[in-house]
Amino acid sequence: MEKSTKSTAQKEVESKIVKLVDKSDKTVGQSFRQSDVDRWGRSESTRQLTRKIFDPIYSKYFRTEWDGLEKIPAKGGALLVSNHAGAIPPDAPVIMHGIEKELNRPVYGLADFWFRTLPIGGTLWNRAGGVPAHPSNAYGILHDDQQLALVFPEGVKGPSKLYKDRYQLRRFGRGGFVEIAMRSGVPIIPIAVVGAEDAMPILTKFPSVSKALSLPYFPLTLNQVLLTPFVGPILASVAYLPAKFKVRVLDPIYFDVPPDQLRYSKTKVLDESENIRIRIQDAIYDMLAHRKNPWLG
Amino acid sequence: MGRRILITGVDTFWGSMTAKSLEDDPTIDTIIGLGTSDPKVELERTECLRADHNYSIVSRIIKSTRVDTVMHTFMATESTAYSGRMLNENNVIGTMNLLAAVGGSSSVKRLIVKSSSLVYGSSSQDPYFFDETSKRPSPARLRIEKSIIEAESYVKDFAQDNPHIAVTLLRFCNVIGDNIATTITRNLRKRVLPYLLGFDPSIHLIYEDDVVSALVFAANSDLEGIYNVAGDERVPWSEIASIAGAKLIPLFAYATNVISAPLIKTGIVKVTPELMELMKYGRGIDNTKFKTAGFSYKYTTSAAVAKFCELNQLRINLGKTKPEYKYQKDVESFFKHSPSVIKEAAQPE
Numbered sequence: 001m002e003k004s005t006k007s008t009a010q011k012e013v014e015s016k017i018v019k020l021v022d023k024s025d026k027t028v029g030q031s032f033r034q035s036d037v038d039r040w041g042r043s044e045s046t047r048q049l050t051r052k053i054f055d056p057i058y059s060k061y062f063r064t065e066w067d068g069l070e071k072i073p074a075k076g077g078a079l080l081v082s083n084h085a086g087a088i089p090p091d092a093p094v095i096m097h098g099i100e101k102e103l104n105r106p107v108y109g110l111a112d113f114w115f116r117t118l119p120i121g122g123t124l125w126n127r128a129g130g131v132p133a134h135p136s137n138a139y140g141i142l143h144d145d146q147q148l149a150l151v152f153p154e155g156v157k158g159p160s161k162l163y164k165d166r167y168q169l170r171r172f173g174r175g176g177f178v179e180i181a182m183r184s185g186v187p188i189i190p191i192a193v194v195g196a197e198d199a200m201p202i203l204t205k206f207p208s209v210s211k212a213l214s215l216p217y218f219p220l221t222l223n224q225v226l227l228t229p230f231v232g233p234i235l236a237s238v239a240y241l242p243a244k245f246k247v248r249v250l251d252p253i254y255f256d257v258p259p260d261q262l263r264y265s266k267t268k269v270l271d272e273s274e275n276i277r278i279r280i281q282d283a284i285y286d287m288l289a290h291r292k293n294p295w296l297g
Numbered sequence: 298m299g300r301r302i303l304i305t306g307v308d309t310f311w312g313s314m315t316a317k318s319l320e321d322d323p324t325i326d327t328i329i330g331l332g333t334s335d336p337k338v339e340l341e342r343t344e345c346l347r348a349d350h351n352y353s354i355v356s357r358i359i360k361s362t363r364v365d366t367v368m369h370t371f372m373a374t375e376s377t378a379y380s381g382r383m384l385n386e387n388n389v390i391g392t393m394n395l396l397a398a399v400g401g402s403s404s405v406k407r408l409i410v411k412s413s414s415l416v417y418g419s420s421s422q423d424p425y426f427f428d429e430t431s432k433r434p435s436p437a438r439l440r441i442e443k444s445i446i447e448a449e450s451y452v453k454d455f456a457q458d459n460p461h462i463a464v465t466l467l468r469f470c471n472v473i474g475d476n477i478a479t480t481i482t483r484n485l486r487k488r489v490l491p492y493l494l495g496f497d498p499s500i501h502l503i504y505e506d507d508v509v510s511a512l513v514f515a516a517n518s519d520l521e522g523i524y525n526v527a528g529d530e531r532v533p534w535s536e537i538a539s540i541a542g543a544k545l546i547p548l549f550a551y552a553t554n555v556i557s558a559p560l561i562k563t564g565i566v567k568v569t570p571e572l573m574e575l576m577k578y579g580r581g582i583d584n585t586k587f588k589t590a591g592f593s594y595k596y597t598t599s600a601a602v603a604k605f606c607e608l609n610q611l612r613i614n615l616g617k618t619k620p621e622y623k624y625q626k627d628v629e630s631f632f633k634h635s636p637s638v639i640k641e642a643a644q645p646e
Contacts, residue, residue, distance in 0.1 A: 035533060
């Protein structure tokens with residue numbers, strides 16, 4: 001009996017020594033992070049710099065106007081779903097910039113894995129809030145971190161369409177975005193954007209060139225035709241036309257299904273997906289019906 | 298009767314460190330160490346045996362010692378450890394022989410396997426965080442990855458065929474530490490870190506102490522299944538260099554071996570094929586399952602780098618080369634078996 005109490009006392013002393021050693025070891029349980037790159041690769045300081053550079057384009061050049069910004073929650077996860085257009089789509093930076101500026105909330109832009117393969121550009125894209133659109137990434141952002149994620153379900157089919165097909169929404173993938181929102185237990189907030197199509201319209205495409213360069217598409221844009229004589233071919237390929245941007249946030253859609261399910265009824269998923277597509281399409285038609293011209297809005 | 302443990306791969310750093318820390322546990326009666334050469338550290342009461350590279354002797358040892366726990370720590374997770382053929386011999390054939398021996402015994406209740414997160418690979422289609430159930434999006438190309446995946450498939454089959462044995466498979470991320478030599482630590486010791494121009498992937502690191510405690514934790518627990526073991530925080534490659542005060546040496550991201558050959562061949566930077574893959578897309582590991590099971594990490598990824606640098610600096614300032622322990626058989630056997638050595642009386646429970 002005596003021995004056992006002694007041994008427990010001894011153990012206590014030993015554990016105290018271990019704790020002391022751990023305490024003197026200043027590295028234990030500490031973080032020595034130097035940058036503000038978060039676990040998705042987004043860096044707030046890079047974002048700040050991006051915002052500084054992009055703000056004149058956002059407010060002076062595109063003269064972006066929001067409608068219904070209050071429908072985006074101040075906290076909690078939500079999946080923002082929007083239409084996607086323009087040869088180098090400006091809608092993603094406009095939406096991300098607008099929400100970060102007005103609501104002071106970070107937005108993660110889910111996009112194709114292809115961005116990751118780009119040297120320099122891929123890293124900048126990631127630091128500026130771009131995340132590969134993997135279901136597990138989306139779930140982590142929406143469910144675990146309760147943040148906002150922006151997704152374009154049209155994918156590459158949106159920006160690669162010709163100007164003659166402008167403002168005609170393409171197929172919304174396979175409804176994966178609905179399934180992710182259901183699984184994460186967050187609402188979907190549809191957003192309709194008008195202006196991106198006119199900022200860089202595609203006149204024609206060269207499939208053989210894009211194949212050779214392993215690019216998603218290789219377009220000839222109106223910008224290149226109009227601007228090359230003045231600013232040269234390279235700047236003309238990346239410069240936008242001064243289209244007037246209008247962004248309308250539609251009513252959030254909540255799903256009455258339990259979260260964290262492995263699978264959801266494909267019927268329901270595709271129904272919801274089509275429903276969202278129609279709502280965005282209708283909003284775009286409504287906005288275009290009240291637009292005088294692409295430049296003044 | 299107390300517990301009886303067999304550690305295979307006691308000649309590896311992990312095997313010998315695990316044996317050393319299990320020696321402190323009075324509930325463990327017997328620790329038997331099996332390795333292809335002598336242990337890396339001084340071991341007091343572990344009985345060490347030599348095996349050939351494919352561990353064909355293990356079956357006889359398990360039968361005669363009737364151990365209840367077997368630890369498999371000899372899986373090579375860096376391609377610098379063995380040449381191509383030996384790698385296969387060690388990882389695949391070694392695992393196969395070990396599993397055959399364990400399956401044939403009636404005494405073994407637990408098997409702990411040390412594997413690597415290399416099984417997930419590193420590609421642009423990866424999820425940001427791999428969990429234990431994630432499938433690898435890209436097929437394995439590297440020899441080291443193939444050998445570990447093959448060894449793991451044997452372990453999975455074994456776990457299915459032997460439901461009475463609790464199999465724990467631990468997948469460790471890249472390790473950093475003062476005593477372990479990996480490609481990353483070899484670079485950082487020289488205050489350099491290669492990187493691929495235009496890429497800044499983030500990775501996890503785990504400190505060597507945490508690796509050993511994870512193995513010991515698994516041996517003492519009743520966990521079953523696959524567990525990821527990686528330090529908290531996913532840290533960008535460039536930040537690892539800046540925490541370590543290392544200079545980033547650029548390598549060209551395409552045709553790296555040809556264009557950057559002068560840097561690699563002269564040994565200015567050390568790279569392995571698996572590091573080359575990691576330097577492009579990195580690898581994120583979801584470590585929540587092991588944490589939920591009760592394991593707590595001492596060091597985060599950034600702290601592991603800081604700790605490594607602190608100890609490296611200490612070493613430089615002391616002016617000593619690596620304080621290596623030389624295992625001397627006669628000295629060890631003197632301590633173990635000589636009647637002249639007065640042994641402490643075994644402590645009561």
